């Protein structure tokens with residue numbers, strides 16, 4: 001499987017020398033912050049814990065000092081699409097976190113590229129499986145955010161949506177709608193996200209949600225899925241790329257979504273790098 005994927009990635013890499021950017025993109029209006037990014041990574045990893053332990057916030061990852069003061073409101077699971085998320089709040093913000101795939105290897109092996117029109121902006125296309133997964137929890141996520149906002153009170157100034165791996169893709173689809181539901185600002189940090197949709201989607205997304213940091217660790221294989229250019233798949237900006245395991249050594253990439261000097265400059269085939277963002281072992285532990 002790795003061999004076959006490697007082969008198709010090479011072909012795409014060779015064919016794809018036209019880095020059609022997205023036009024008139026914007027950067028986030030806040031600076032990338034490594035301490036913040038670490039905290040939201042832990043929130044992302046906690047989504048892999050069992051729903052029951054998340055609901056009582058006694059999962060092992062939940063007890064991490066970075067996130068133990070979280071007030072959980074709702075642990076959400078759709079059995080049909082096998083999609084898990086949770087929603088709650090800290091003193092000044094609501095956090096929504098999506099779980100990634102429990103078995104990365106077979107998830108990549110069985111990866112389907114099929115796209116579907118994106119309802120809020122139908123000329124854009126997004127990955128069909130990701131979109132169905134998001135839609136299957138959308139109503140529950142919305143009511144959990146409503147409850148969180150009412151409990152969190154007037155000090156609550158933002159909504160933060162996070163996720164690792166497939167969870168990063170779901171976070172992207174989630175925030176693309178969430179930013180339109182409320183008047184307070186929404187932000188997203190995601191880690192090792194696959195490409196979510198086509199270049200039209202990336203452009204639309206950047207227009208509605210420029211406050212996005214998409215973190216990529218070294219040669220993580222997942223951000224290279226689906227290959228750039230295949231069905232016009234294109235990453236959303238703004239990538240933050242870590243070329244080594246030194247967590248102080250990163251670059252904030254340009255607003256094209258596909259900065260050729262960032263993770264696009266390597267052929268990423270590492271599952272290890274996918275599971276070790278900031279040297280923190282994924283997932284629930």
Ligand SMILES: *[C@@H]1O[C@H](CO)[C@@H](O)[C@H](O)[C@H]1NC(C)=O
Nearest residue numbers: 052053054056057058059060
């Ligand atoms: C968390 O709480 C649940 C329900 O109270 C319990 O079944 C589970 O064993 C607890 N887990 C841990 C890690 O303490």
Ligand SMILES: *[C@@H]1O[C@H](CO)[C@@H](O)[C@H](O)[C@H]1NC(C)=O
Nearest residue numbers: 078079080081132135136137
């Ligand atoms: C779970 O997802 C399926 C398929 O999208 C949907 O038909 C069903 O209503 C969802 N269940 C809940 C409880 O939302």
Ligand SMILES: *[C@@H]1O[C@H](CO)[C@@H](O)[C@H](O)[C@H]1NC(C)=O
Nearest residue numbers: 244245246247276278279280
């Ligand atoms: C980072 O990489 C270096 C060399 O590549 C290795 O010696 C070191 O153990 C790694 N650190 C961690 C925390 O994985």
Ligand SMILES: *[C@@H]1O[C@H](CO)[C@@H](O)[C@H](O)[C@H]1NC(C)=O
Nearest residue numbers: 021022254255256259260261
């Ligand atoms: C991004 O950076 C690359 C390499 O420096 C450059 O070729 C490309 O035009 C840039 N794209 C945008 C939209 O700035």
